[in-house]
Amino acid sequence: MGSTVLVVGEQLDGVLADITYELVALARTLADGGSVVAAGGGAGFESAAGSIAADRVCVLGGAQMADYTPEAYGAAMGALATECAADLVLAATSAVGLDTGAAVAAALGVPLVSYVVGATREGGDLVTTSQLYGGKLLAEAEVAGGRAVLTVVPGSVSGEAGKGAAGAVESVAAAASPGRMAFRGMIRPEAGGVDITKQEILVSVGRGIESQENIELVEELAEALGGTVSASRPIIDSGWMPKVRQVGKSGLTVKPKLYLAVGISGAPEHLQGMKDAEFIVAINTDPNAPIFDVADYGVCGDLFDVVPALTECAKASA
Amino acid sequence: MHIVVPIKEVPDLVEELEVNADGSDLDREYLKYKINEWDEQALEEALCLKDEAGATVTAVAVDTGDVDGYLYTALAKGADRAIKVTGSFARGGDNHTVAAALAGVIGGLGADLVLGGVQAPDDLDGQLPVLLAAALGLPCVSVVSGVSVDGGTARVRQEYSGGLMAELDVTLPAVIGVQAARQAPRYAAVSKVRQLMKQVTLEEVAAPAGGGEGGGLRIRRLYRPEAAGHAEMIEGSAEEQAQRIFDILAERKLVRR
């Protein structure tokens, strides 16, 4: 006997997020012959609903669903999960999924598994694989009884099987929410300055650089290689570089010809923004840094030695 | 305004992470711990709100071992109170248990705002702020950078991808999962922390009974990922490594020679 899997659909700025297809594809394998229900709100979700290969796609209506608020989404998804007797709810490891996942888990009284990169059924149980410790280790966990909410890391499964004609698309009135939140508007990234998504060579710097003054080292290297400096999130949060230089989940997705990662560990959120670069070279003192798993070439070494030496090589041949 | 900041200790990821003999957990014997970096961000945002508009800031930690130092550091940075929640908590204890214990204590503190780190590197069974909010019956927004408070409402910025953010208003009391404070976390002078350790006794509150069932997950095994690929490692001195990288880049016509 199969089960019912509910997918928390996501749209961003009017466009359906790819993760929705990925979640539907994963849901199909976990439904075990049962049914897959996808739900979401907002114009972006509504216009793409027919292309989601779920048995039932619920377009959540009502004024409170037009723009995302955690509270309205949590209440609506929780109610829908109960209504369709979902055993399993899949959401993304994203702002939307983080907010909604716990709310639904609480409403259903089921476990919540985060940072999931894979899941299978074993009899009535559910076996999940999650990324822990910044991607350095994987945890295989077992959910007895198999009922749970999973938040899945975007890009962990192929979304192909999630694309296709929807079995049925229906409008569903969203359950009322307590109304303690209001959406005020979107804030767009400031335009202007360097567009790191258009650069062929990026020298990207992470927390290994230790201080703002040391960033000069990577600037010199970037200049010598004819590239541009980008960074991981902690560098931006420290105020050492502007937000437009941030690579990753909450920053920009880049696909340069060369991505030189300097003192960056390669946390899942960073990899999300750069793993599809054409050629990746990483310099890191930690041989177990996850960045080496996506890099083509790696140097296990001190950036304060290797970076100046590389700058010299580039200058010498100029 | 009363702002409560839950903080926890996590393994320092810069260290080698060894798995224990039966593969179910880290080998914690020689592990080095540090404060969860996102909790540090949450504390910073709370202190900024205090500097800006006045507030009482209380740091709370469940006693997983050596949390005193983190609590004294919070005081040294400008927190007004520090509470250690005592009970039997394992390091890396699951968030459902921690959320239940914290909810029992925080529920009695009259918090207007709970600012927690959006996540921690050892979160397997969900992120703490959202679980805590569910336990307290409060609204929650996670992945927030930027909080301001006006009367009974907090205005927050929730981050999406590509630098896109939404601005939301949340009626207080509320729980916020902080991604980044408006400025880098401030330092506490070691001398000040030491001085506080001598002068101040931490408040201790026993965790309320019950509610510690855990998330319902059982870790079968913890292991190093076997990536589909691994970088070809370049050996040698720094100069040799640099020269080799440069040659590879030149061969691939990524740089001109």
Ligand SMILES: Cc1cc2nc3c(=O)[nH]c(=O)nc-3n(C[C@H](O)[C@H](O)[C@H](O)COP(=O)(O)OP(=O)(O)OC[C@H]3O[C@@H](n4cnc5c(N)ncnc54)[C@H](O)[C@@H]3O)c2cc1C
């Ligand atoms: C919702 C959310 C969104 C996020 N979005 C992003 C995002 O868009 N982009 C992003 O980058 N992160 C993002 N993060 C943060 C992410 O989880 C990591 O914290 C971050 O990527 C770590 O950055 P890092 O690699 O520079 O620092 P760390 O993880 O601290 O790594 C520093 C590395 O430098 C190495 N090192 C230290 N000294 C040296 C030396 N002398 N020489 C060489 N190597 C050295 C260390 O071995 C280590 O591997 C997000 C997190 C969340 C929760």
